[in-house]
Amino acid sequence: MEALLQSIEKKVRPLIGQGNVADYIPALAEVDPNQFGIAIYSNDGTLYQAGQADTEFSIQSISKVFSLTLAIKHYGESMWQRVGREPSGNPFNSLVQLEYEAGVPRNPFINAGALVVSDMNQSRFASPHYAMREFIRRLADNPHIQSDKVVSDSEYEFRARNASMAYLMKAFGNFDNDVEDVLHSYFDNCAVRMNCIDLAKAFSFLANKGFSQHSNEQILSPRETTQINGLLATSGLYDEAGNFAYRVGLPGKSGVGGGIIAIVPNQFSVCVWSPELNKSGNSLAGMAALEALSESIGWSVF
Numbered sequence: 001m002e003a004l005l006q007s008i009e010k011k012v013r014p015l016i017g018q019g020n021v022a023d024y025i026p027a028l029a030e031v032d033p034n035q036f037g038i039a040i041y042s043n044d045g046t047l048y049q050a051g052q053a054d055t056e057f058s059i060q061s062i063s064k065v066f067s068l069t070l071a072i073k074h075y076g077e078s079m080w081q082r083v084g085r086e087p088s089g090n091p092f093n094s095l096v097q098l099e100y101e102a103g104v105p106r107n108p109f110i111n112a113g114a115l116v117v118s119d120m121n122q123s124r125f126a127s128p129h130y131a132m133r134e135f136i137r138r139l140a141d142n143p144h145i146q147s148d149k150v151v152s153d154s155e156y157e158f159r160a161r162n163a164s165m166a167y168l169m170k171a172f173g174n175f176d177n178d179v180e181d182v183l184h185s186y187f188d189n190c191a192v193r194m195n196c197i198d199l200a201k202a203f204s205f206l207a208n209k210g211f212s213q214h215s216n217e218q219i220l221s222p223r224e225t226t227q228i229n230g231l232l233a234t235s236g237l238y239d240e241a242g243n244f245a246y247r248v249g250l251p252g253k254s255g256v257g258g259g260i261i262a263i264v265p266n267q268f269s270v271c272v273w274s275p276e277l278n279k280s281g282n283s284l285a286g287m288a289a290l291e292a293l294s295e296s297i298g299w300s301v302f
Ligand code: DON
Pocket: 059, 060, 061, 062, 092, 093, 111, 155, 162, 187, 190, 254, 255, 256, 257, 280, 281, 282
């Protein structure tokens, strides 16, 4: 497997230079674009890696999967009254559907949906970001995971779009807490720094019927696990979820830090990272690496 990962790294590294690092969050624009890492964690506990798999990066929207997991554990089915389960077909930070769909976001992985989920977690925890950070540390088996204050402050400073979504949802009665407080929690979660190994380990429960081997905990029921994987397959890559299904064929989630996680149900959890993004905000070399990997091993679930 490691020889395959190395050959894939060699194949996709030349793509670096064809995308752009996210610059709408100024602190993210400073990352060195010439980086690539990949890690695979198998359900039997074996780790495979290549490239800069132990270099930390900003997990950004990948954090939305952790927030959703925490919310589902507490609210169960009732949470779906406040957020939908359909692909949006729009960019991750789009506002248009919110107005004519009465402040109910299409799914938990676009920004508006993640803000509603953060609002739910805000109601439940005294210190929502610390609850989330502890949860992530347990899942990744790494007590050193931290949020990057420079990134979260930069996100807060340039919060106008996310704040607009949250206030619009508040106007429709779909937001319970103070908007600015929830924005802080949401940005602190997006600004968490992890490496590919941390992320592959942290999401192993989604490949393992909801069970995390490191924390020795049933995080979600097997049924809830298949449900989250279904949502990741249909909405995890925003308006590129169809293309990801076509090219890779796995449940997945991307972030504008250049990370993508993918789940091979009942077998592996994967994380790939390369900071340059394509036009939809997904890692350009990361997508190509997952496509090559999935094609070589025959991983597509479809
Ligand atoms: O709120 C934002 O725009 C960022 N903190 C997260 C966006 C993101 O990662 C979307 N991913 N592709």
